Amino acid sequence: QKEVEQNSGPLSVPEGAIASLNCTYSDRVSQSFFWYRQYSGKSPELIMSIYSNGDKEDGRFTAQLNKASQYVSLLIRDSQPSDSATYLCAVYSGAGSYQLTFGKGTKLSVIP
């Protein structure tokens, strides 16, 4: 059973601060990792994808991957109230799995 674990939150940060969201996964052969943002009642929206160990930056967002520790994180710099949403970590194993396994999400609240 492939598992993706996230703290459910809520995680509260002040406006302008760095928000740090964490995710661990159980399948050691996982290949691709995704962060989705989901506003209440809306569909998940892809923010970042990462495939190799290290950091990947896109604007205010940085994804970090450590395959040895089976850990992936998302940093949001200069957090804005509009970043308040639930963030879903998703892991794709490939290797015959062909399924994306989602964590239950971390709810982020950015306080003005």
Next chain:
Amino acid sequence: DADVTQTPRNRITKTGKRIMLECSQTKGHDRMYWYRQDPGLGLRLIYYSFDVKDINKGEISDGYSVSRQAQAKFSLSLESAIPNQTALYFCATSDLIGTSTDTQYFGPGTRLTVL
């Protein structure tokens, strides 16, 4: 126009009724998926299809069936709806680019209530 559309967006029905949720996409993707989302349980895969002739069960397929009418259309049916199928349902598509990328794009969702 949206790349992935779902109809209906909201549906209230009664126990025992047959319900069909439809998904259409203009992204040209071969792969399509149906998920349900429940509070506290996250997104769970119901069925997925890699092409018109390929249908696969996901994590929670019991009580559901699907039909892939064309590359662009993938329907989810509840043959006899029950209250615990009340949830938010999402269709998604993806196109395999290489061996390590499979980004999924989601439709707007259908909120289904079974009374």
